[in-house]
Amino acid sequence: MKIALLGTGFGQAHAAAYAARGDAEVVMFGRDPEKTAKVAGQFGFAASTDLDTAFTDPSFDLVDICLPIPLHTPMALRALEAGKHVLTELPMAATLEEGRQLVSAAEASDRQVFVDMFERFIPANRVLADTVHDGTYGRLRELTVWSAMAPLWPGASLGLRTLPMEAMHSDLDLITRALGMPRDIHVTAVARDADAGAVEATFAFDGAIARSSVSSLRPMPWGGRGGYTAAFTDGVLESTSTMGYDGKPTTTLTAYTGDGAHEVDLPPADQYAAMIDHVQAVLRGEAENQITPAGALDALELTLRVDQQVNGVR
Structure with missing residues (x-):
């Protein structure tokens, strides 16, 4: 090819x-x-x-x-x-x-x-999607997704003008795939300067709520960190990840039920390599396309709605 x-x-x-x-x-x-x-x-x-x-x-x-x-x-x-x-x-x-x-x-x-919905190839995110689909712990009632980062990419702005579209989009895809489109949105934001800030969005669904927060208000030693907490009727999944200068995340996933807490084994994976592997497999006729434009449209719409509340009509 x-x-x-x-x-x-x-x-x-x-x-x-x-x-x-x-x-x-x-x-x-x-x-x-x-x-x-x-x-x-x-x-x-x-x-x-x-x-x-x-x-x-x-x-x-x-x-x-x-x-x-x-x-x-x-x-x-x-x-x-x-x-x-x-x-x-x-x-x-x-x-x-x-x-x-x-x-x-x-x-x-x-x-x-x-x-390139790369987050769909992160093992912990795959577990969440499968858990929601299979009803492993019952119905999803609450989902919080967050990320906070230092200025790891020299020359790239991580201010309010860019955070919704370039930093929240993947997290909002996680939310829309788990819960669909919300019936109500509330967004707050704060800026340190033109290149650093934080945005938090709360979403209301019928019988569920979700939150997404992203921040670039961190010093360089912080690196990048993020994760999610998903509360179901019969259990909780919590994922945490860290990322340093090499761009390679380390992730843990814990399941909490009435029987206690246990770590969920995750296969090692580079989400970008996994995404490219998927593209190649589809083009060889070995897989169905999981990252089509139609499948990414809800996340785009929600991201644009958040961006409009932060930045107004561009």
């Missing part, structure tokens, strides 16, 4: 996953010739600044879009029109209208479209 990887920023996370696999030919595309060549060279990939080639060269099978959010849908639609499979970073669109447009285009195409 030959892949056109667009973007030298977060595209490096995808590049690392491709390089570790070694079964794909990758060309990394960027605007700056020197930077693009340097980043691509770190992974043993070719580099190009001719973006049009990603769409016009018939040898490319998949276009992987790791560009700023406003470019996700336009580039995905362009790739589909060119007959390419598409993997786009999240959120898949900057507006709900664009998201629906991508859903329609994907469903009308014979090409596969993937949204």
